[in-house]
Amino acid sequence: MLKQLTAWLLIFSVLTVNYSRLFVYVGFKMNQSYIAAKLCENRxxxxxxxxxxxxxxxxxxxxxDxxxxxxxQAQKNLFQDVYFVNNLFHNSTLWSTGIENPFPSVGNYGKQAGTFLSIFRPPQLS
Incomplete structure (x- = not known):
């Protein structure tokens, strides 16, 4: 029951995002007499x-607007996400110019950390 309600709510919200003009027009038609009498600039x-x-x-x-x-704002957020995802592939320096990364990883404490793509080799058992 809760899953169905959530699904219908999400479907409704996705479909109504682009219909804000329709809701403004319907609200206007429903209250046109009040708007014409009280809110109109040319009353x-x-x-x-x-x-x-x-x-x-x-x-x-x-x-x-x-x-x-x-x-x-959504496009700005998308750009920021892409920047940070792309930043994961760099070490503690930006590009290869020697400029220190303004966003050091937590727990790095100034040590050169390897990338997460480096291969882990477990100790050999004797």
Whole structure:
């Protein structure tokens, strides 16, 4: 039961991420009379027949900006992850210029540590 609920919740969240404009529009249509009467910038000018469309355009713009910011943040996080994964293959120096690694591994204490790709040779039994 809990697994099914979690699965449906994840499916719903994945499908609704890109439909923020749809939710803004549906919310506008449901509350259009209130928005036109209280929140519209042109409520004092009824001859413009705005009926809250200015408010709708502002909310759609905010939703698009929020989505673009989330996408750019996700791209930044992806770049950072790739950098750190790529950094695992280096020793305690960056490239071969002799510059010390600004992110030394924990427990290294200034000793040159081998890479994790080096071969472990157990002691021989006599």
């Amino acid at each position: 004092d000018k009824p001859f413009l027949h705005c009926n809250g469309k200015c408010y709708l355009m502002k909310k759609i713009k905010q939703a698009e 929020k989505q673009n910011n989330a996408e750019s």
